[in-house]
Amino acid sequence: MTVPTAIVSNGDCALHDTGWSHPEHQGRLPAIMKGLHAQMPDLLDRALQVEAPAAGEGDLLRVHSPAHVERVREAVALAGEKGRSLNLTMDTVVSGASWDAAVGAAGAAIHGVRLALAGQAETAFAITRPPGHHATPDRAMGFCLFNNVAVAARWAQAEAGVERVLIVDWDVHHGNGTQDVFYDDGSVYYLSLHLAGHYPGTGHPHQRGYGPGRGTTRNITFPHGVERDYYLTVYEEAVAEAADTIVPDLVLVSAGYDLLAGDPLGGLCLEPPDMHLMTRLVMDAAGPASGRVAVVLEGGYVPLRLAEGVVQTVRALARLPAAAD
Numbered sequence: 001m002t003v004p005t006a007i008v009s010n011g012d013c014a015l016h017d018t019g020w021s022h023p024e025h026q027g028r029l030p031a032i033m034k035g036l037h038a039q040m041p042d043l044l045d046r047a048l049q050v051e052a053p054a055a056g057e058g059d060l061l062r063v064h065s066p067a068h069v070e071r072v073r074e075a076v077a078l079a080g081e082k083g084r085s086l087n088l089t090m091d092t093v094v095s096g097a098s099w100d101a102a103v104g105a106a107g108a109a110i111h112g113v114r115l116a117l118a119g120q121a122e123t124a125f126a127i128t129r130p131p132g133h134h135a136t137p138d139r140a141m142g143f144c145l146f147n148n149v150a151v152a153a154r155w156a157q158a159e160a161g162v163e164r165v166l167i168v169d170w171d172v173h174h175g176n177g178t179q180d181v182f183y184d185d186g187s188v189y190y191l192s193l194h195l196a197g198h199y200p201g202t203g204h205p206h207q208r209g210y211g212p213g214r215g216t217t218r219n220i221t222f223p224h225g226v227e228r229d230y231y232l233t234v235y236e237e238a239v240a241e242a243a244d245t246i247v248p249d250l251v252l253v254s255a256g257y258d259l260l261a262g263d264p265l266g267g268l269c270l271e272p273p274d275m276h277l278m279t280r281l282v283m284d285a286a287g288p289a290s291g292r293v294a295v296v297l298e299g300g301y302v303p304l305r306l307a308e309g310v311v312q313t314v315r316a317l318a319r320l321p322a323a324a325d
């Protein structure tokens, strides 16, 4: 029996210890789980809960250089030896548990795609941390070690017969890593909507891809505090245009909830019910892909708001109406 959605997690993701003063801290996942549990009467027959296997090194190497994978492994081993967290970059922290968390996160993204493609669930939500979209093929940055969405897209192409992928990235930050991976690749359309002039300073609208990838990157920027209605109108048009261009076999979402009003690392004004609408618009655009949508968690730094946003996304994936405010 196919259920509308799968909630995919990996227990090791929760163990990635960045310290409580770090925005991407260990309180994020428990907040999401608590929010989802409160939805269980509605979700019970509509959402599989699945523990994902970790990604293998070969999965990482479809996106990342061997040197990068090794650097992450060595940094985590050193943190484990010292018994404390270490900075891999200025803002990217690892603890002794971070290797297992990172391959758990990439594995959850892959498994969400696997379930959606195999028809066990129509859609999937992978609850991942550390996040992924800033990780480039050769560099960890912006709290990200491995690029979970990119690893899942490449897995789908290598292992599941998928040719064309659409990635919609609504995190308030530009996913520079994802753009880097697919910039010259016409088989993956990367659409990012983000705050202008914000970290990491990439994602200009004139960047539209290179060589065979020309036209399959699109960056849309918004000023601080832009009207929700305007954002949503632009989003709807951009998702439809991207889907018309790539005609995807699979749609992935880099779902950051730092676009919600009040996020300490944000500056946009979206509200949790907007996440329901935005998810439905992605599902509509995925129509030709038999509705194959896998959502992968990125940012979102007010745990309760993050949980509200995830709940709205999962309700949309489960074909339930939006939760009341």
Ligand SMILES: [Zn+2]
Pocket: 171, 172, 173, 256, 258, 298, 299, 300
């Ligand atoms: Zn973000």
